[in-house]
Structure formats: C-alpha cells, structure tokens
Amino acid sequence: MPKINGNEIRPGNVLEHNGGLWAAVKVDHVKPGKGGAFAQVELRNLRNGSKLNERFRSADKVERVRLEQKDQQFLYESDGMLVFMDAETYEQIELPAELLGERRPFLQDGMTIVVEFHDDEALNASLPQKVVCKVVETEPVVKGQTAANSFKPAILDNGVKVMVPPFVGQDEDIVVNTETMDYSERA
Template identity: 35%
Template sequence: MTNILRYVIIRKYKYIGNEMANVGINEFKNGMKLLINNEPWNIIDVDMVKPGKGQAFTRIKIKNLKTGRVVDKTCKSTDKIETADVMELDYQYIYADGEYYYFMHPETYEQIEASKEAVADNAKWLVEESMCTVTLWNDNPIVVTPPNFVNMKIIETDPGLRGDTSSGGGKPAKLESGAVVSVPLFVQEGEVIKVDTRTGEYSGRAKK
C-alpha cells in the first residue's frame, strides 16, 4: 500500500436526513431514484395510462436498491413521491479488513468503507485496484458493483490437456478470491483468466 493510502483520512458515513424534492407522475422517468417507505428505489419502467373515463394514472416498475427486489406500483395523478438522495460513483477497491471493504476516490484519494451487506456476493469479484461502482444513499454505501470483467488467477483445478483447445466440456476452477467457475479442459492451474462478473462465467485467458 502506498503512503498516500496509508495516511489518507477515512470518511465514515452516517445517515443524514436530507430533504429531497417531491415529484409527480408526469416527472417519472427511467433511472429516477425514489424514496418509498423509507427505502431507496430505482424506476426501471414507466407506463402512463389515460383511461376513457376517470383520472389518468401511472404504473411504474421499481427496483429496491438495497435488496434488488423488483415490484410494480400504481400511482394516481395526484400522488407526489419524494426523490431519494442516491448517487453512483466510481471508486477504486483497495483492501478489506474482515469487517469492512475500503474504496478510494481516484481523484480526491478520499476513502469510504462499505459493509459486508453492501458488497454481498460481489465480494468474490473484488480485485485490488479495480474500479467499482459504489451506490451511495444519504452518503452511505449501500451497493458495490464490480467491473463487468475481472482477471483472476486459478489456484486449484484438475490437470487438463495442454494445447488441446478443441475439446468440449469444462471443469471447475477455484480462483484466488475463492470463487469457483467452469473453465475449458485445457486451462491450467496458475493461469490468469478473464471472468464476466455479471454471469460468473469464464470469458477467456487474460491478456498478458
């Protein structure tokens, strides 16, 4: 770790009850962040309905930014919903101490700490110095998204046939993070491979 990383001040995030603007159904759009039942939600689909009789209403499909749960919600024309104080910023992953995961802003060198709950299953795709997207709600990291592709070293797998790139099938390979992925039979222990973090699938050998 560099001296800059050793001595940079770690910012500890605390909940701040910031008041946000209220929006009506005519302002809804994909990607807008809403505060519903004191939880942050992201609009992923908007369907405005104008019936022949009665008031217009809007159906929205929303995703909970903390849990990933997707639900449908119907809003009347008179409804107003508070927007959520949510930002998505790029941070560099630097290390973990067993309780928190630490990330650094590439320009300000400011560090933030994310809980195990925020990182969740994505912990197995975190590679030191890789750039991740950190979702902040009221300045608190609630979701950490790794890059779409990461390079990781295979630390354990059965021997395969060197040079045989035509054989079908695959075998499990344990990576340095502890993640297990299926790789072609010709891939060997000690090699560095490219993995798609969105699917957990082998994407090829890493370029040297």
C-alpha cells in the same frame, strides 16, 4: 427531485417510495383488456435489501432520485469493513463488506470501483464488469474431448468456483464477468 410517471420507470431507476429508497430491479408493462395500463415493478430497498412488488398506473407520479457516483480505490479490509479512498480528495471511507454481496471475492487490492451515494450515505457499489483471475485448480485437458459446450469446474485464486472451457489449464489467467460470475475469455 424530479417526479416521473409510473409508466416511465425503468430497471435501474432509484425511486423514493413509502419513505425509503428503492431500486427498480424488474419492470413489466401490462395492458389488460379491461382497465388502464400499469407497470408491475419489482423494487429492492437500497438500505436493507428487502424486496417489494408494486403496481404503478401511468397516472401515478413517483419521485426519482439521482445518486451521486464516485470512484473509490480499494485499500484494505478490516473487521468486515472495506476501506476505500476517494481518488480526487484522498478521503478514506469504510463500507460494510456485505455491500458487495457475493461479488466480494472479486475485489482486488488497488481496484477502483464505483460507489453510489445519497446524502453522503453509501448505498451501492459496483465492481468493474470484467476482472482477471488465475485458475489455481482444474482438471487436466483431455485430448479428443470436443463435445460442444462442454465445461469443467475450476477454482480461482480468490476461492470462487466457475465453469471454464476444456482448453483452460491450471495457472492460466482468465477474465471473469463479475455480474454473472461466469468465464468470459482468456486474459
């Protein structure tokens, strides 16, 4: 595995640090008036989700880990486990539903997601950035309500509550950004 300097750490990099695998969430490069420059890095443990703030000087060497990314198709959920199938080998794997966290409701039958593996252990899963959902409940459109940036609450078919523009009505399909969990556009 390649070693990189402390000042080369970028958000999204996966590092082997203190005997664990950590993802760099936030990186701030600091150059104090006195002393050498360093990178203040917020790390998230990929196995248990704990967070750690660490300083890396530019002379420090850290081990960068490359994760293998595989497309997996969602089949079904059973006892809190999500069952996926590898599109190439047709192997089925089970992953805990907690791996998706608050984005779990956006997972739909047959959806293809990217699962990141390290030594055949699934560490992370990412949904497509945009997903089409149906609005099942929202307030009716009020004529003349044209105030800038006025949004109203809407409940989607997966139970998630998002804020939508006033022109979106009930039973309409909308596109939701799965990273921010916000309304993106009409479908």
